[in-house]
Amino acid sequence: xxxxxxxxxxxxxxxxxxxxxxxxxxxxxxxLKPGDVVYRADAHMPKLGQLIDADWVIExxxxxxxxxxxxxxEGYPECTKEQAAELQTLLEQWLSECPAPRFxxxxxxxxxxxTEGISDDQHHLHSR
Numbered sequence: 654x655x656x657x658x659x660x661x662x663x664x665x666x667x668x669x670x671x672x673x674x675x676x677x678x679x680x681x682x683x684x685l686k687p688g689d690v691v692y693r694a695d696a697h698m699p700k701l702g703q704l705i706d707a708d709w710v711i712e713x714x715x716x717x718x719x720x721x722x723x724x725x726x727e728g729y730p731e732c733t734k735e736q737a738a739e740l741q742t743l744l745e746q747w748l749s750e751c752p753a754p755r756f757x758x759x760x761x762x763x764x765x766x767x768t769e770g771i772s773d774d775q776h777h778l779h780s781r
Contacts, residue, residue, distance in 0.1 A: 662696040662759060670694055670759045679767075687769045694762040701748050707741035 662670040663678040665685065670692070672678040678691060685691065711730060718726035732740075 660696060662694050662757070664692045664694070664762075667692045667762055667764075670696070670762075675765075685767060687767050689767050690764045691767060692762050693765050694759045696757040697760055698757045699754055701745040702741070704754070705741075705744045705748055707737045707744060710740065710744065711737060 661673075663672040663675055664670040665678060665682050672681065675691070675693070679685060711732060714730050715726075715728075718729040722729075
C-alpha cells in the first residue's frame with residue numbers, strides 16, 4: 654500500500670486488510686461470489702510522532718552514557734523540554750524525508766455482503 658491518503662481497506666477474511674478498494678479485492682479473489690461476506694475497515698496511517706520519540710532517544714543516549722561512564726554519567730544528557738521538542742521536530746523532519754510507511758492500523762471492521770452486479774462506485778449502497 655503506497656497511498657498515504659487511503660482511508661479504507663478491504664479484506665476477504667477479516668484479517669488481511671491489504672486491498673485499497675472493493676474492486677482491488679474482487680480482482681484478486683476470483684472465488685468471491687454474490688452472497689459472500691467480505692470486510693471493509695478504516696485504515697489509519699501512522700503519524701510520524703508515533704514512529705519516533707525524542708524522549709526515547711534521550712533516554713537511550715543516557716543509557717549508552719551510563720554504559721561508558723557508569724555512575725559518573727548519571728543524568729546525562731541534561732536537556733530542557735525545549736531541546737527535547739527541537740529534537741522531536743528534527744527526528745520527524747528526517748523521517749518525513751524517508752519513504753512513507755506502507756502499513757497502517759485497521760479499525761472499525763464491518764461485514765459487507767456482496768451482491769450481483771456490484772461496482773466499486775456502488776459499494777456504499779449495499780453495505781450491511
